Amino acid sequence: MRLTKRKMAAALREHGYKLTPQRRAVITAIASSPDHLTPTALHRKVQQDHPTIGLVTIYRTLEILVKLELTCELHAGGSCRSYTIAAPGLHHHLICSDCGEVIDFSGYYLAELEQRLYRETGFEIEGHLLEFIGRCQNCRQNV
């Protein structure tokens, strides 16, 4: 189940952040898009309804949303960073190198590996980033 706008707003409040129209707009845009969006793309989307919102506010809001784990950040080669709403348990990505489609997936737990790494290196693992790059069905067929 994906996070709802309502829950995201509540989480902001809980952590002492004000619920401004701008932040609502960003949340709405993220929550209503299945895609990963770059800050600029998100800005364009938000501006459709709220033309005065600045790109800087997008950056600032994303920073908060990522900190509260309400959105997740994607790093895929090249100039990176795009964002999408966080889906609990779905923190891995499958990225098409051709069309850029992103599929989230879950069901693979890295806990065992994390423990081994802790024993061997003393690293206390806080998070991970697992991304696969490939070519999606469509792109493979439309050669």
Next chain:
Amino acid sequence: MRLTKRKMAAALREHGYKLTPQRRAVITAIASSPDHLTPTALHRKVQQDHPTIGLVTIYRTLEILVKLELTCELHAGGSCRSYTIAAPGLHHHLICSDCGEVIDFSGYYLAELEQRLYRETGFEIEGHLLEFIGRCQNCRQNV
């Protein structure tokens, strides 16, 4: 066993790239550093011995080295991209969120998961990026 400078140079040749002094210098710098270096850091290092080499050449050379899989690219939160010599079979990273230390590790194969993803989504997987973020032993102790 890590790649030697000699092998990297040979690989360049094999693929029809010229072996210029600048490229030698970049290869030397990468091969002799255990750390992941950003393009800028690499530039500084190279300039110690070859002050005239431009940053653009660093970027261009890195592009080739990554394409030939002689170096690997790291994406770790924030403004990303750093590079290190590729160690065959060691394509995963353990990054300290505190001091930035990077440990490569291997021994965990994602082949099984890749096959499952192929069956379920039709994605033909070409590569992956697995990175753990955490705090290294030192940073945990020196609170």
Next chain:
DNA sequence: ATATAAATGATAATACTTTTCATTTAGAGC
């Protein structure tokens, strides 16, 4: 309704990366 700390937008500054183009050079062929 008011006070206040936080948030916003405009602007500028900074950093990162790519493009363009004239000049230089590595390496193939002789």
Next chain:
DNA sequence: GCTCTAAATGAAAAGTATTATCATTTATAT
């Protein structure tokens, strides 16, 4: 070794992404 040519280089500029500054506005507690 010398010549030729395609490829590589460096300088400069352009393009893009991100962060900082600051005066003004605003959400919310009271």
